[in-house]
Amino acid sequence: MTDIFFYIFSAIALASAFAVVLSSSTVNAAMSLIVTFLSMAALFVLLESYFLAVVQVLVYAGAVVVLFLFVIMLLDERETAKRKAGVLSTIAAFVGFGILCVGIVAIRASESLTAGSDAVTSVSLKGFGQQLFTTYLLPMQVTGFLLLISMVGVIVISKKAKTTES
Amino acid sequence: MTIGLEQFITVSCLLFAIGFFGVLLRRNTLVIYMCLELMLNAANLALIAFSHYHGTVGGNLFVFFTISVAAAEVAVGLAIIVALFRRRQTVHVDELNALNN
Numbered sequence: 596m597t598d599i600f601f602y603i604f605s606a607i608a609l610a611s612a613f614a615v616v617l618s619s620s621t622v623n624a625a626m627s628l629i630v631t632f633l634s635m636a637a638l639f640v641l642l643e644s645y646f647l648a649v650v651q652v653l654v655y656a657g658a659v660v661v662l663f664l665f666v667i668m669l670l671d672e673r674e675t676a677k678r679k680a681g682v683l684s685t686i687a688a689f690v691g692f693g694i695l696c697v698g699i700v701a702i703r704a705s706e707s708l709t710a711g712s713d714a715v716t717s718v719s720l721k722g723f724g725q726q727l728f729t730t731y732l733l734p735m736q737v738t739g740f741l742l743l744i745s746m747v748g749v750i751v752i753s754k755k756a757k758t759t760e761s
Numbered sequence: 762m763t764i765g766l767e768q769f770i771t772v773s774c775l776l777f778a779i780g781f782f783g784v785l786l787r788r789n790t791l792v793i794y795m796c797l798e799l800m801l802n803a804a805n806l807a808l809i810a811f812s813h814y815h816g817t818v819g820g821n822l823f824v825f826f827t828i829s830v831a832a833a834e835v836a837v838g839l840a841i842i843v844a845l846f847r848r849r850q851t852v853h854v855d856e857l858n859a860l861n862n
Contacts, residue, residue, distance in 0.1 A: 597764060598763065598764050601764045601768065605768075605772040608772065608776065609772070609775055609776065609779065612776055612779040612780070612799055613779060615779075615783065615792070615795055615796065615799060616779060616780075616782060616783035616786065616787065616792075616796060621789060621791050621792060624791075624792050624795055625795065628795050628798070628799070631776075631799065631802070632802065635776075635802055635805075635806060638769070638772070638806060639806075639809055641764075642769070642809050642810055642813040643813060644809050644812075644813065644821050644824075646821075647805075647809065647821060647824055647825065647828075650825065650828055651805075651828070654828050654829075654831075654832050655798070655802065655828070655831075658832060659798065659831070659832060659835050662835060662836065662839055663791065663794075663795065663835075663839070666791065666839045666842060666843060667791060669843060670791075670842075670843070670846050670852060680786050680787065680788050681855075684785055684786065684788075685786060687785050688782050688783075688785035688786035689782075691781050691782065691785055692778050692779075692781065692782040695774065695777065695778035695781060696775075696778055698774070699771055699774040699775065699778070702770070702774070703767060703771065708766050708767045708770055709766075718812075718818050718821050722818060723818070723821065723822070723825075726818050726822055727822060727825070731822055731826075734826055738826055738829050738830065741829075741830060741833055742829065742832075742833050744833075745833035745834070745836050745837050746836070748837050748840070749836050749837055749840040752837070752840040752841060752844050753840055753843065753844065
């Protein structure tokens with residue numbers, strides 16, 4: 596049963612990731628991005644990290660994509676929508692994609708990916724919080740400070756643009 | 762065939778490759794940014810898969826931090842794109858070549 600779900604959700608994730616890359620409209624790309632994030636949340640559930648699946652849906656499929664959509668609506672990009680990539684960057688894109696795919700094949704062939712003993716864990720929410728506030732207390736506080744800095748930074752950037760415009 | 766670490770890592774690698782492909786192929790700053798998010802998410806999937814199959818909590822917690830840093834990064838990046846658009850009236854990377862000449 597888990598196998599079927601894995602194949603279904605990874606197929607959806609990969610297909611909609613391709614849709615993000617190849618769709619000509621930015622709004623369609625953002626919508627495909629939501630589908631990718633939701634199916635990745637489903638993969639997180641299959642890996643039994645339920646908390647991160649919920650965070651993924653809330654933060655990525657919720658906040659991040661809504662932010663993207665706001666900016667797409669804000670920018671009037673009718674004239675920039677239909678630009679095509681140059682020949683050189685198209686070749687570079689395909690070569691890079693091919694190299695990464697060769698890397699995947701090499702990893703699978705070398706059989707270096709071995710699961711640790713037989714310890715397959717699921718992280719409980721309680722254990723997660725306990726670790727967060729004991730072992731990882733400093734990173735937690737640094738992250739909070741980083742969010743504050745980014746909030747202030749965003750306000751400063753958008754204010755500066757306004758004053759230079761007027 | 763049962764689903765193991767290898768299958769999850771393969772999916773994660775493929776998603777990363779697709780994101781990389783998009784970053785190089787697309788010329789619209791917003792779509793490039795979406796592809797960057799895709800690559801970050803692929804790395805998250807790999808971290809969670811390793812954490813699950815090795816029986817440690819560290820990977821899961823690291824993903825938690827990655828997600829919060831990515832959220833901050835998206836906010837700042839999009840603000841920069843909006844400021845850039847106000848100044849230059851474009852989000853097309855080929856026209857943003859002020860440092861090139």
